[in-house]
Amino acid sequence: MVDVSQHELVPEHTVLDDPDRVDEVLAEYNVSKTNLPKIKSSDPALPDEAEVGDVIEIVRDSRTTDQATVYRLVVE
Numbered sequence: 001m002v003d004v005s006q007h008e009l010v011p012e013h014t015v016l017d018d019p020d021r022v023d024e025v026l027a028e029y030n031v032s033k034t035n036l037p038k039i040k041s042s043d044p045a046l047p048d049e050a051e052v053g054d055v056i057e058i059v060r061d062s063r064t065t066d067q068a069t070v071y072r073l074v075v076e
Helices: 019-029
Strands: 012-015 038-040 055-061 067-075
Touching: 019 055
Parallel strands: 038 067
Antiparallel strands: 012 055, 055 067
C-alpha cells in the first residue's frame, strides 16, 4: 500500500506536543481549540501518533510567501 503522507504534494503535518506551544498558537489567533478548522483522525496525511484532540501544524509551500502555516484540530 502507498503511504500518502510521504507523497511530494502532501504538506508536512506535525503534532504540536508542547501544551505551551498550543497555548501560544491559540492566543496568537485569539481562538479556542474548538474554533480551529478540523481534520479527521482517519485522514491519511496525519502522523501515526496523532490522536483526537491534538493540534496539527501544517506547513505548505506558498506562491505569495515562502511557506504558509495553518493549524487543525484532530476530530473523530
